[in-house]
Amino acid sequence: MKPVDPELKKIITNFLSEEQTDVRRIFHGRGQRYPGLEHVCVDWFSPSVLITLFNDYDQLEELASHINAVDIHQQVGSIVVQKRFEKGVPAIALKGAISEELIVSEGALRFEVHFGKHQNIGLFLDMRLLRDWLQKHSKDKNVLNLFAYTCSLSVAALAGGASSVTNVDMSKPSILWGEKNHRLNNQESDRVKSIPHNIYKSWGRTHQFGRYDLVIIDPPTRQKGSFDVTKNYPSVIKRMSKLCNPGAEIIATVNSPFLDENFLLDLFAKHLPQSQFVSTMEVAPEFEDAFPERGLKIYRFSYMA
Incomplete structure (x- = not known):
């Protein structure tokens, strides 16, 4: 089994090296700047990491292990995967539970997002x-x-x-x-x-x-x-x-x-x-x-x- 891409690991490590309160795109594979990862996106909705897949990805368990290993501030409460390529867009939890309704922050603003209910979670x-x-x-x-x-x-x-x-x-x-x-x-x-x-x-x-x-x-x-x-x-x-x-x-x-x-x-x-x-x-x-x-x-x- 292939290991997690080193660039993806580095980006996640750098992001989690600091305490993060604001929602943010961590990794944007859809931007086609990372060959082989065009189908992978990773977002932060404190305290959840959301991994969105647009095709099969075989390194999910390894990626979750890396996230846990570099979570030095113990801020990741859950790791959720949304499979956009499957019917019904199912969501699964690799760590913790899926928060169907979560209040998140972007600067001074607050928004409600929904995991596991819809294709789009409520905030672009x-x-x-x-x-x-x-x-x-x-x-x-x-x-x-x-x-x-x-x-x-x-x-x-x-x-x-x-x-x-x-x-x-x-x-x-x-x-x-x-x-x-x-x-x-x-x-x-x-x-x-x-x-x-x-x-x-x-x-x-x-x-x-x-x-x-x-x-x-x-x-x-x-x-x-x-x-x-x-x-x-x-x-x-x-x-x-x-x-x-x-x-x-x-x-x-x-x-x-x-x-x-x-x-x-x-x-x-x-x-x-x-x-x-x-x-x-x-x-x-x-x-x-x-x-x-x-x-x-x-x-x-x-x-x-």
Whole structure:
């Protein structure tokens, strides 16, 4: 049996050499910078290590032994493996128990994550720097969060002083989960508007809360029966002229290996000519990709009415 890759061992050893309180991607095999480990990712959700596999990996027991051996601060309470490549996305515990509901921290923010219930556990770690940015640039703004999922970006916006946030997502369980995240951060419920509907059936309600100073568009690449990024993104962009205040900022994302850096730039130029491209926004460095054009792309636009 092959031993655990030395580079993977080194990265985990370095991470656990210090006490870690914040959620973080430890090892990003999906970035294709580590040959033979493209199917392995390791995350930290204190006190749990989550190993996500996208294909078979024969060194699990050895990897768990290494994690235990280098846990010098005795901070690892459980080691959980999620097998994305198997039907039902099963999760197993190599150490401790699977915490189906766990409260974790990212800086001053707190979020609830779920192991063993869903494919996605409730918090996308690659958006860490965007949450930081929102905490610094949301003061007194009316924020619209489209495809809000569990509302982590809205939590960050309110923490940054936003006057209000409106969360739109077709999944009612996700919206309810997001409302719990707002409560975890002691954010006033009257500053949070929730619309648990298909985005195309909720434009009327979205308009009811006035025009917005900051709009976040963070869609799934493909959501069965609801959203296809190549087919449906243009119609969302067209709506911005009816939703944005003059000078509003629009944060738009796309995460597909088949759509390059020009995809969103071209769509905004064509469907919202009143907008101006401001900058790309950095993805958390722990998600470094050998082919960044294939990974998560975050763009910032200004609406110039």
